[in-house]
Amino acid sequence: MTASPRTSAQPTEDAAAFLRVREAMPALAACLSAEDLAAQSMPDCSPGKWHLAHTSWFFEAMILAREPGYLPVDPRFQALFNSYYEALGHRVDRPERGLMTRPSLDEVLAYRREIDRRMVAWLDDGPAGAFERYLFTLGLHHDQQHQELFLMDLLHLMSRSPLDPAAYTAEPRARPVEPSTGGWSRFGGGLVTVGHDVADFAFDNEGPAHRVWLEPYALADDLVTNGDWLGFIADGGYARAELWLADGWSAVKAEGWTAPLYWRDEGSDWTVMTLTGRQPVDRDAPVRHISFYEADAFARWAGNRLPTEAEWEHAVKCRSATPGNAFGEVWQWTSSAYAPYPGFRPTEGTASEYNGKFMANQMVLRGSSFATPVGHQRVSYRNFFYPHQRWAFMGLRLAGDAISAPVRASQEGETARFRRDLIAGLSRSPKTASPKWFYDAEGSRLFEEITRLPEYYPTRQEAALLRRVAPEWAVQFGAEAVLVEFGSGASEKTRIVLDAAPDLAAYVPIDISADALDAAARRIADAYPGLTVSPLVGDFLLLGALPAGIARGRHVGFFPGSTIGNLEPAEAVAFLKAARALLGDESLFILGVDLIKEPEVLIAAYDDSQGVTAAFNRNLLVRANRELGADFDTDAFTHRAVWNADQSRMEMHLEAKRALSVRIAGQAVVFHAGETIHTENSRKFSEDSIRSLAAAAGWRVAAFARSEAPSVALALLVA
Numbered sequence: 086m087t088a089s090p091r092t093s094a095q096p097t098e099d100a101a102a103f104l105r106v107r108e109a110m111p112a113l114a115a116c117l118s119a120e121d122l123a124a125q126s127m128p129d130c131s132p133g134k135w136h137l138a139h140t141s142w143f144f145e146a147m148i149l150a151r152e153p154g155y156l157p158v159d160p161r162f163q164a165l166f167n168s169y170y171e172a173l174g175h176r177v178d179r180p181e182r183g184l185m186t187r188p189s190l191d192e193v194l195a196y197r198r199e200i201d202r203r204m205v206a207w208l209d210d211g212p213a214g215a216f217e218r219y220l221f222t223l224g225l226h227h228d229q230q231h232q233e234l235f236l237m238d239l240l241h242l243m244s245r246s247p248l249d250p251a252a253y254t255a256e257p258r259a260r261p262v263e264p265s266t267g268g269w270s271r272f273g274g275g276l277v278t279v280g281h282d283v284a285d286f287a288f289d290n291e292g293p294a295h296r297v298w299l300e301p302y303a304l305a306d307d308l309v310t311n312g313d314w315l316g317f318i319a320d321g322g323y324a325r326a327e328l329w330l331a332d333g334w335s336a337v338k339a340e341g342w343t344a345p346l347y348w349r350d351e352g353s354d355w356t357v358m359t360l361t362g363r364q365p366v367d368r369d370a371p372v373r374h375i376s377f378y379e380a381d382a383f384a385r386w387a388g389n390r391l392p393t394e395a396e397w398e399h400a401v402k403c404r405s406a407t408p409g410n411a412f413g414e415v416w417q418w419t420s421s422a423y424a425p426y427p428g429f430r431p432t433e434g435t436a437s438e439y440n441g442k443f444m445a446n447q448m449v450l451r452g453s454s455f456a457t458p459v460g461h462q463r464v465s466y467r468n469f470f471y472p473h474q475r476w477a478f479m480g481l482r483l484a485g486d487a488i489s490a491p492v493r494a495s496q497e498g499e500t501a502r503f504r505r506d507l508i509a510g511l512s513r514s515p516k517t518a519s520p521k522w523f524y525d526a527e528g529s530r531l532f533e534e535i536t537r538l539p540e541y542y543p544t545r546q547e548a549a550l551l552r553r554v555a556p557e558w559a560v561q562f563g564a565e566a567v568l569v570e571f572g573s574g575a576s577e578k579t580r581i582v583l584d585a586a587p588d589l590a591a592y593v594p595i596d597i598s599a600d601a602l603d604a605a606a607r608r609i610a611d612a613y614p615g616l617t618v619s620p621l622v623g624d625f626l627l628l629g630a631l632p633a634g635i636a637r638g639r640h641v642g643f644f645p646g647s648t649i650g651n652l653e654p655a656e657a658v659a660f661l662k663a664a665r666a667l668l669g670d671e672s673l674f675i676l677g678v679d680l681i682k683e684p685e686v687l688i689a690a691y692d693d694s695q696g697v698t699a700a701f702n703r704n705l706l707v708r709a710n711r712e713l714g715a716d717f718d719t720d721a722f723t724h725r726a727v728w729n730a731d732q733s734r735m736e737m738h739l740e741a742k743r744a745l746s747v748r749i750a751g752q753a754v755v756f757h758a759g760e761t762i763h764t765e766n767s768r769k770f771s772e773d774s775i776r777s778l779a780a781a782a783g784w785r786v787a788a789f790a791r792s793e794a795p796s797v798a799l800a801l802l803v804a
């Protein structure tokens with residue numbers, strides 16, 4: 086079916102998206118000379134002029150040429166600008182691309198403009214079907230890939246000049262590097278799903294989604310820095326065969342490697358060639374331009390290892406534990422060979438050559454680099470290079486086997502995490518912030534005030550329901566049981582369980598808010614003198630181990646308040662799985678959830694008449710000002726509570742009343758009037774959705790109790 090031609094003079098949304106992507110590479114080329122754009126510095130690289138032409142050729146060969154009776158802009162370009170598509174016939178060998186002085190740069194730019202014109206006309210008619218639409222989107226992503234290749238190849242070219250020329254006055258990048266936190270995150274592993282499984286675009290090599298077994302593992306929160314690398318060099322890293330894979334050691338000797346690509350030993354210090362010319366090596370910046378062999382040797386030297394690509398992807402999908410600079414700084418080497426996923430099928434037709442035929446002898450890199458265009462990154466993205474290659478914007482992050490340690494995190498570490506998380510969230514579009522940062526001492530106090538508001542039914546209803554079911558459910562706890570509460574806050578509902586189960590031996594409240602936790606633990610210890618109270622400060626999404634030898638009985642998880650609704654669906658499954666692993670095979674779990682109901686009731690609960698919820702929401706900004714030295718004008722943001730029916734969730738936002746710029750830890754964040762920070766989701770559930778969630782995480786629902794309206798529910802889960 087062909088859509089009827091559009092008559093509007095306005096470009097369609099597709100055409101506008103197309104032109105936005107297409108203008109990026111000419112913009113990168115604008116300040117460069119025709120000579121800069123014609124030279125080729127090594128066989129792996131291509132001249133800038135070739136990238137400008139090839140990305141246009143791709144649209145012509147893959148899309149326009151499929152149209153019946155299509156006449157090419159210049160038939161000779163088919164062979165000149167074909168990269169590696171055997172099905173499309175003869176082409177110029179890659180090492181020879183720098184010899185093409187004709188067509189001139191002006192002619193290539195004219196070719197680009199003509200392809201853009203023809204593509205806009207094609208889009209105006211509307212892509213005929215789903216496959217054409219896929220090819221169109223593939224073309225856009227292909228163009229974006231080449232925008233990064235353009236910069237990689239340009240840097241290599243500039244590095245070959247004794248003049249150390251600066252290609253640009255400032256590095257072309259979308260956002261600043263995230264500050265380091267110096268920590269590690271632990272992940273329980275288990276049977277996890279990796280790969281692309283949603284409807285949005287992905288390259289064929291990212292799917293299908295499939296299950297992978299992960300042993301517990303740990304991942305560094307930060308990328309390895311130049312300072313770290315200097316330590317490796319100083320310790321003889323490049324001279325110690327025992328650190329290297331055999332092929333890596335051969336490369337060290339054959340290539341004479343003593344440092345990352347582009348580094349130069351200046352006697353007392355090192356410099357590095359960059360897109361802004363030769364610069365002193367910045368010790369705090371993530372190291373770049375290292376081969377897989379170097380990354381692997383460094384990891385061994387550091388007593389760690391590289392992550393597998395499944396570990397990397399799983400860690401990044403667990404949103405709250407997102408490693409720092411996962412995206413937007415350097416592609417990160419993994420220990421995974423680039424191979425097809427189970428069930429992999431290449432895209433049909435000519436584009437089948439895009440990825441699949443390269444699946445031998447290369448290694449996977451994950452994340453994205455500072456040069457990756459905005460909108461081109463994906464958690465499932467699989468970049469790949471040969472293990473000796475160094476000219477891409479590639480670095481590393483260390484991994485290790487699970488470190489068994491309690492959840493406790495230092496306050497200093499928490500502030501750094503808050504800074505990193507907030508800056509990362511506000512750099513996204515739309516802007517987001519994790520709800521876990523609501524709960525400083527004032528946030529926890531405000532939340533308790535919310536629970537007493539007439540409009541806020543969940544606490545009242547859940548407490549009443551708990552009083553009804555706790556005596557019956559507590560019978561199953563058995564002797565010497567341990568109650569482990571996640572996000573315990575003021576531990577008020579806990580008392581209902583403790584009263585119903587006088588035989589409980591120990592109570593382990595876990596909360597990210599140290600102030601709320603300490604005060605609540607003291608109150609509970611005073612009120613229940615026979616109970617061992619052992620609080621853990623920290624993030625319940627980063628579960629380590631429970632305090633050793635705490636009690637011999639069954640472990641009972643307790644997660645009331647529908648806090649599970651604050652988690653993304655995948656995160657909720659991962660959390661419940663990790664909780665099951667933490668609590669053990671005999672465990673029980675009491676889960677409190679809010680149920681789907683009339684939007685008016687929900688909205689009133691999240692936008693009360695006294696403005697307490699608004700103050701709770703805005704307290705995030707107050708906290709950022711106090712702890713991070715940010716300069717939010719808190720009066721410039723309005724509290725918004727919105728029911729999102731598609732996602733079955735209440736959303737809280739902070740909406741900027743006017744355009745403004747805010748500084749956080751030296752970095753500027755710009756808001757336009759009406760732009761929001763999405764601060765919280767509170768997903769609402771049905772009995773069915775709770776049963777599916779529990780099953781996906783390996784729990785069985787032994788009982789499900791529902792309160793009177795406005796209704797909430799409690800589920801008793803059994804491991």
Ligand SMILES: C[S@@+](CC[C@H](N)C(=O)[O-])C[C@H]1O[C@@H](n2cnc3c(N)ncnc32)[C@H](O)[C@@H]1O
Binds near residue numbers: 644
């Ligand atoms: C909505 S309140 C619920 C408090 C209490 N459980 C109740 O039902 O009233 C959420 C609590 O979870 C804590 N919290 C939120 N995210 C957390 C995280 N990722 N790790 C640990 N605690 C968290 C907050 O500090 C807060 O005390």
